[in-house]
Amino acid sequence: GAGVSQSPRYKVTKRGQDVALRCDPISGHVSLYWYRQALGQGPEFLTYFNYEAQQDKSGLPNDRFSAERPEGSISTLTIQRTEQRDSAMYRCASSLIRGGENTQYFGPGTRLTVL
Amino acid sequence: QKEVEQDPGPLSVPEGAIVSLNCTYSNSAFQYFMWYRQYSRKGPELLMYTYSSGNKEDGRFTAQVDKSSKYISLFIRDSQPSDSATYLCAMVPSGGYQKVTFGIGTKLQVIP
Numbered sequence: 702g703a704g705v706s707q708s709p710r711y712k713v714t715k716r717g718q719d720v721a722l723r724c725d726p727i728s729g730h731v732s733l734y735w736y737r738q739a740l741g742q743g744p745e746f747l748t749y750f751n752y753e754a755q756q757d758k759s760g761l762p763n764d765r766f767s768a769e770r771p772e773g774s775i776s777t778l779t780i781q782r783t784e785q786r787d788s789a790m791y792r793c794a795s796s797l798i799r800g801g802e803n804t805q806y807f808g809p810g811t812r813l814t815v816l
Numbered sequence: 817q818k819e820v821e822q823d824p825g826p827l828s829v830p831e832g833a834i835v836s837l838n839c840t841y842s843n844s845a846f847q848y849f850m851w852y853r854q855y856s857r858k859g860p861e862l863l864m865y866t867y868s869s870g871n872k873e874d875g876r877f878t879a880q881v882d883k884s885s886k887y888i889s890l891f892i893r894d895s896q897p898s899d900s901a902t903y904l905c906a907m908v909p910s911g912g913y914q915k916v917t918f919g920i921g922t923k924l925q926v927i928p
Contacts, residue, residue, distance in 0.1 A: 705859075732914060741824065743904050743918030744860065757915055792859055796914075803848075803914060807859030 703727075705808035707793050713814045714783055722778045722811045726795030733776050734794040734805060735768055744792055744807075750776060783815045819843050822905055822919030831928050835892040839905035839919045842886065846907040846917075849881050851890045854902045854921065863903075864890065895926045 706725045736744035746760040752773040770776040794805040822839045852860035864879040866872045872879045878891040902921040
């Protein structure tokens with residue numbers, strides 16, 4: 702059916718506020734990835750899940766960033782006490798299988814602006 | 817030094833030209849190589865996926881991997897204005913490893 706969806710598409714928040722970004726992967730996709738993409742840059746890996754298990758969170762910049770995927774489907778990326786440097790496009794991707802030829806399908810992204 | 821280096825461009829070519837896009841990398845563990853196309857204000861979409869060294873062709877697109885030189889290329893034949901986009905190379909170590917490292921992307925403009 703539908704592709705990867707993300708909400709909200711745009712988020713403007715004040716410094717110090719917490720934000721939650723949502724990703725709804727393609728139905729049946731095992732793996733879910735979060736990336737951050739600055740303007741004029743490639744996606745920067747943040748973290749990924751297989752089913753509900755967070756496999757690698759080495760790309761999360763600091764402990765203000767966390768992610769969860771409690772039921773192995775929808776995922777939430779939470780940024781606490783936002784800072785201006787957190788402003789970026791946050792992208793989610795999902796894939797059907799683990800490893801090997803692992804086609805990732807990207808969502809439209811959430812543009813986060815921290816004032 | 818970044819693990820993956822890619823010239824950001826922009827690269828402008830006339831319609832019908834052959835386009836060559838390239839990336840170099842430093843991590844010899846990379847085994848799987850991908851090219852993504854990203855239109856303005858859209859998410860990346862996978863164009864080509866190759867494993868190890870060699871060539872792979874799909875329509876007007878050819879991907880080449882030279883592991884000995886740590887160099888990958890994407891060729892676009894008979895380029896069209898609709899090919900105007902940013903092209904991102906991406907790579908992964910051995911199968912089963914899922915953390916993808918992307919290049920910065922090369923912005924391509926095909927002029928009618």
